[in-house]
Amino acid sequence: MAALSPQLKQATGVLAERGEGVHIHGADGRRYLDFTAGIGVTSTGHCHPVVVRAAQEQVGTLIHGQYTTVMHRPLLALTERLGEVLPSGLDSLFYMNSGSEAVEAAVRLARHATGRQNIVAFHGGFHGRTMGAGALTTSATKFRAGIGPMMPGVVIAPFPTAYRYGWPQQQAVEFALDELDYLLTTVSSPQDTAAFIVEPVLGEGGYVPADAAFLRGLRERADRHGILLILDEVQTGVGRTGRFWGHEHFWAPEDGRRLADVLITAKGLASGFPLSAIAAPRELMAKARPGSQGGTYGGNAVACAAALATLDVIRDEKLVENAAEQGTRLLGGLREVAGSHPSVGDVRGLGLMCASEFAGPDSRPDPATAARAQQEAAARGLLLLTCGPLGNTVRMIPPLIVTAEQVDEALGIWAEAVTVAVAAAGHG
Numbered sequence: 001m002a003a004l005s006p007q008l009k010q011a012t013g014v015l016a017e018r019g020e021g022v023h024i025h026g027a028d029g030r031r032y033l034d035f036t037a038g039i040g041v042t043s044t045g046h047c048h049p050v051v052v053r054a055a056q057e058q059v060g061t062l063i064h065g066q067y068t069t070v071m072h073r074p075l076l077a078l079t080e081r082l083g084e085v086l087p088s089g090l091d092s093l094f095y096m097n098s099g100s101e102a103v104e105a106a107v108r109l110a111r112h113a114t115g116r117q118n119i120v121a122f123h124g125g126f127h128g129r130t131m132g133a134g135a136l137t138t139s140a141t142k143f144r145a146g147i148g149p150m151m152p153g154v155v156i157a158p159f160p161t162a163y164r165y166g167w168p169q170q171q172a173v174e175f176a177l178d179e180l181d182y183l184l185t186t187v188s189s190p191q192d193t194a195a196f197i198v199e200p201v202l203g204e205g206g207y208v209p210a211d212a213a214f215l216r217g218l219r220e221r222a223d224r225h226g227i228l229l230i231l232d233e234v235q236t237g238v239g240r241t242g243r244f245w246g247h248e249h250f251w252a253p254e255d256g257r258r259l260a261d262v263l264i265t266a267k268g269l270a271s272g273f274p275l276s277a278i279a280a281p282r283e284l285m286a287k288a289r290p291g292s293q294g295g296t297y298g299g300n301a302v303a304c305a306a307a308l309a310t311l312d313v314i315r316d317e318k319l320v321e322n323a324a325e326q327g328t329r330l331l332g333g334l335r336e337v338a339g340s341h342p343s344v345g346d347v348r349g350l351g352l353m354c355a356s357e358f359a360g361p362d363s364r365p366d367p368a369t370a371a372r373a374q375q376e377a378a379a380r381g382l383l384l385l386t387c388g389p390l391g392n393t394v395r396m397i398p399p400l401i402v403t404a405e406q407v408d409e410a411l412g413i414w415a416e417a418v419t420v421a422v423a424a425a426g427h428g
């Protein structure tokens with residue numbers, strides 16, 4: 001009898017029978033608040049009726065048309081529609097199935113367009129598990145150990161993780177930019193550097209927001225040296241942070257200058273259907289050599305129809321605004337819980353991308369208490385995930401439709417879960 005690979009260690013033990021809005025209905029007959037949905041790609045909530053209807057209709061019309069053979073209407077309509085929400089100038093799109101594939105495509109495009117090889121990624125970043133995207137990923141050694149050699153031509157530079165260094169934010173930013181300059185002088189000369197790739201908020205790396213001065217510094221260096229700036233908005237995009245794109249928190253130049261040369265989106269885009277895209281200016285996208293990008297299912301018609309419906313729901317139900325409002329509520333509540341538990345060393349987040357980092361009395365990362373809090377929350381009906389290099393950060397990433405009542409319910413459960421976990425660790 002076949003069974004799932006033993007490498008699949010499942011955090012909560014819940015067998016999902018059905019999803020509905022913010023909830024997962026388990027085979028155990030219980031209903032769980034799904035505050036992991038954003039990583040599991042559900043932006044509009046589980047099985048939003050508008051998304052379900054659009055996908056069902058598309059299944060009966062055309063399941064897929066391979067874009068090297070035929071074009072289909074959902075792909076054209078989605079492209080037009082994404083043009084309305086993308087930063088101006090990113091007017092050319094290419095579709096794939098997953099975030100990792102889109103990262104690979106962005107790297108290939110950057111190498112073709114610049115004729116240079118090296119990609120600078122940032123410490124704590126996560127860009128996927130394929131051999132190329134994995135080479136850019138340093139959010140934890142588990143994504144790399146024993147797999148190498150990874151794709152060559154990758155240079156890792158510091159990200160301004162002020163909490164980790166115990167520094168003021170400005171100092172962390174200055175350090176990160178100085179080190180980047182140093183790397184461009186000592187390791188990867190600008191003439192060899194094709195692109196920087198960065199997340200607006202480190203996701204798997206522990207929910208660390210970037211910084212306006214840091215991103216401005218990257219843009220300046222990119223302009224100075226003819227390096228492309230790739231923004232990985234796989235986790236932060238499509239309303240998640242309370243702005244349509246995560247980087248909009250840090251970037252609003254009066255002169256209309258764009259931050260990204262290439263923007264990557266996936267996850268929340270199609271409410272759970274596999275779909276990702278890279279967006280870039282047409283002249284840049286034209287430099288990808290024909291045949292170098294793509295795959296069998298990229299831009300699948302059902303996924304595109306679901307994405308169109310997702311964008312409708314986000315607009316009609318004002319979900320970006322809701323993410324901002326409920327995110328503020330959630331972050332405030334998490335700070336209150338942390339206030340009575342010194343074990344929660346830091347609370348961070350943007351919009352509905354919030355996290356609590358656990359540290360022991362000696363300020364050392366405390367993954368055991370984080371894992372226990374996650375389990376206690378699941379036992380009380382709240383599904384959560386950990387993140388961060390050592391897994392000592394617990395994140396909350398509910399669907400964008402979450403209500404104030406559901407946020408409060410989750411916070412109530414969280415307060416109990418933390419109390420039990422901290423008591424069990426013996427350092428309450």
Ligand code: PMP
Binds near residue numbers: 098235
């Ligand atoms: N980039 C970021 C920022 C991500 O968070 C992820 C997934 N966690 C990926 C890329 C990879 O996406 P996928 O799992 O769809 O390949």
